[in-house]
Amino acid sequence: MIPDTIPLPKDIIRPPETVLVNITPQETRVAILEENDICELHIERNSGHGLVGNIYLGVVRRVLPGMQSAFVDIGLERAAFLHIVDILEQKQKPDETQRIEHMLFEGQTLLVQVIKDPINTKGARLSTQISLAGRFLVHLPQDNHIGISQRIENEEERLALRDRLNAMLPENASRGYIIRTSAETATDAELKADMDYLTKVWENICQQAKTCRPESLLYQDLPLSLRVLRDMFNDNTVQILVDSKQNHQRMLHFANLYVQGAAEKIHLFKGERPLFETYGVETEINRALQPRVNLNFGSYLIIEPTEAMTTIDVNTGGFVGSRNFDETIFKTNLEACYAIARELRLRNLGGMILIDFIDMTLPEHREAVLHEFAKALSYDRTRVTLNGFTSLGLVELTRKRTRENLNHVLCEPCEVCQGRGRLKTAQTLCYEIQREIVRESRRFDVKQFRIIASPQVIDLFLDEESQSLAMLIDFIGKPVLLEVDVHYSQEQYDIVLV
Structure with a gap:
C-alpha cells in the first residue's frame, strides 16, 4: 500500500535566526541557529568547493540508450551523469517522447550545469538547462517563461511581480526568469540591477564557451560566505556574526550592493573564545556524527x-x-x-x-x-x-x-572495519586462521607455519584456543609458530609458510 502524501503547512511563523560564519584559510563553515539551537551546517573547503551551480563545457563520452542517459566529461575525476529528463529539449516538450541517442552523440561538446555534487562513488549530475541565481531572480537564459516562487502565495502579489518584471525586460531580451521570495520587498531598481548583473554573467559564459577548450569551467558560483547573504538571509535573520575582518568587509560590500537590509545585521565577532565554541557549535557537530x-x-x-x-x-x-x-x-x-x-x-x-x-x-x-x-x-x-x-x-x-x-x-570509512562499524571477534579470527592453515597444508608441503597477528588473536591462541591449536598441529602434522605484531589491527593477520 502506497501511503498518501501529507501536505506541509506554508503559513508557519519561522523562529528568529542567527547566522555564524567561521572562516579560516582552509575552509568556511556556516551554522544557522534557530532560537539558539543549531539546525543547519554548511562547510566549504578550499581544497574541494561544492560544484552545484558550476557551468562547464563538457564532452559526451558515452550515450546509453538503454538508460536514456549519457556520461559527460567535465574535467573531474569521474565522468558526470546526464539523464534525458535534464536535457533542455525534453524539459521544454515533456509530453513528447524523445530519445537521447537522437539528441546527443559521442564527442559532442555540450554546455552543462551541475545540479548535484558527486556523492560517494557517483559522479556529478548535470542539466543542459542553465540557471543563474541572483538575489531576487533566477535567470533561465534558454527559456522564455517567467515563474514565481511557490512561497509567494498571494495571487495579486504574484501578478504584480510578473507585470513589474515584464515591464523591465527589453524588447528582444530573454524572458526566462524565476522570481525569488526575496523579490517581494525589492524595488524596481533592485530588480533591474539583478537582471543586468545576470545578463552580463550569461554573456560572459557564452563568450567563454566559444574560446575555451572542452572540459573547461566557465562559471563558478559565489563562495559560501556570500551565498549565505544571497540565499539564506531573510526577514527572520536577527544577526550575522563573522570572525574574519577581511571577509566581514567583503560581506558588507556585497550586502550593500545586492542584499537590502543585510548590512546592518552583519557584525564582526570579537569574542575571546572562537565563534563556534562560544555558541556550542563544535559540540553539536561532534554529536551529529x-x-x-x-x-x-x-x-x-x-x-x-x-x-x-x-x-x-x-x-x-x-x-x-x-x-x-x-x-x-x-x-x-x-x-x-x-x-x-x-x-x-x-x-x-x-x-x-x-x-x-x-x-x-x-x-x-x-x-x-x-x-x-x-x-x-x-x-x-x-x-x-x-x-x-x-x-x-x-x-x-x-x-x-x-x-x-x-x-x-x-569522516572517512574506518580502515580497520572498512566502514562496517563492526569488527570480527578475536575468536572468529582464530577459527578463520585455522581453516586457512588446513587449506594451505593440503596445497603445499612445508616444514612449518608461522601466524603473525594482533596481540588479541595471539593471546587467545595461547589461552582459550590453545587446545584447538594443539588439535590443528596434530591434524596437519606440522608445527605452528605464533608471532605478535603490535601494529596489526584485530582483523589483520599473515600466515607464513616456511
Missing part, C-alpha cells in the same frame, strides 16, 4: 544512513512517563518529530528516509504525530515530500539530495 540522539526524559533516536536510504528508529529508552503507556509513547513520538526534522537539516540527510515511530494504537495519536511532523519539516529549506504511515507502520519521506551529508564531508 554519532548515530544516537538523546531526547528528553531518557528517550532517544538511532539514525543509520546507508547507500540506499536512511533509517531512523525512535525508542522510549528509560522514559516511563507519569500516566498510561499510550500517553508515554505519544509524548515520545511528538518530541521525536522536531528532533528528527532538525537532524535531517543538521546532518543534511537526503534521499529516501524511513522512520520507525513507536507503535501507537490510537488513530488520533497517529494523526497528531503526522500533523506535528509535517509542521516540523516545513522549516526545511530543502524540498521534502512526506508520506503517511505504511502498512508496516513506518513513516516514509524523501528529501532532495544536492550535496554530501555531514558524515561524508567530515
Whole structure:
C-alpha cells in the first residue's frame, strides 16, 4: 500500500535566526541557529568547493540508450551523469517522447550545469538547462517563461511581480526568469540591477564557451560566505556574526550592493573564545556524527544512513512517563518529530528516509504525530515530500539530495572495519586462521607455519584456543609458530609458510 502524501503547512511563523560564519584559510563553515539551537551546517573547503551551480563545457563520452542517459566529461575525476529528463529539449516538450541517442552523440561538446555534487562513488549530475541565481531572480537564459516562487502565495502579489518584471525586460531580451521570495520587498531598481548583473554573467559564459577548450569551467558560483547573504538571509535573520575582518568587509560590500537590509545585521565577532565554541557549535557537530540522539526524559533516536536510504528508529529508552503507556509513547513520538526534522537539516540527510515511530494504537495519536511532523519539516529549506504511515507502520519521506551529508564531508570509512562499524571477534579470527592453515597444508608441503597477528588473536591462541591449536598441529602434522605484531589491527593477520 502506497501511503498518501501529507501536505506541509506554508503559513508557519519561522523562529528568529542567527547566522555564524567561521572562516579560516582552509575552509568556511556556516551554522544557522534557530532560537539558539543549531539546525543547519554548511562547510566549504578550499581544497574541494561544492560544484552545484558550476557551468562547464563538457564532452559526451558515452550515450546509453538503454538508460536514456549519457556520461559527460567535465574535467573531474569521474565522468558526470546526464539523464534525458535534464536535457533542455525534453524539459521544454515533456509530453513528447524523445530519445537521447537522437539528441546527443559521442564527442559532442555540450554546455552543462551541475545540479548535484558527486556523492560517494557517483559522479556529478548535470542539466543542459542553465540557471543563474541572483538575489531576487533566477535567470533561465534558454527559456522564455517567467515563474514565481511557490512561497509567494498571494495571487495579486504574484501578478504584480510578473507585470513589474515584464515591464523591465527589453524588447528582444530573454524572458526566462524565476522570481525569488526575496523579490517581494525589492524595488524596481533592485530588480533591474539583478537582471543586468545576470545578463552580463550569461554573456560572459557564452563568450567563454566559444574560446575555451572542452572540459573547461566557465562559471563558478559565489563562495559560501556570500551565498549565505544571497540565499539564506531573510526577514527572520536577527544577526550575522563573522570572525574574519577581511571577509566581514567583503560581506558588507556585497550586502550593500545586492542584499537590502543585510548590512546592518552583519557584525564582526570579537569574542575571546572562537565563534563556534562560544555558541556550542563544535559540540553539536561532534554529536551529529554519532548515530544516537538523546531526547528528553531518557528517550532517544538511532539514525543509520546507508547507500540506499536512511533509517531512523525512535525508542522510549528509560522514559516511563507519569500516566498510561499510550500517553508515554505519544509524548515520545511528538518530541521525536522536531528532533528528527532538525537532524535531517543538521546532518543534511537526503534521499529516501524511513522512520520507525513507536507503535501507537490510537488513530488520533497517529494523526497528531503526522500533523506535528509535517509542521516540523516545513522549516526545511530543502524540498521534502512526506508520506503517511505504511502498512508496516513506518513513516516514509524523501528529501532532495544536492550535496554530501555531514558524515561524508567530515569522516572517512574506518580502515580497520572498512566502514562496517563492526569488527570480527578475536575468536572468529582464530577459527578463520585455522581453516586457512588446513587449506594451505593440503596445497603445499612445508616444514612449518608461522601466524603473525594482533596481540588479541595471539593471546587467545595461547589461552582459550590453545587446545584447538594443539588439535590443528596434530591434524596437519606440522608445527605452528605464533608471532605478535603490535601494529596489526584485530582483523589483520599473515600466515607464513616456511
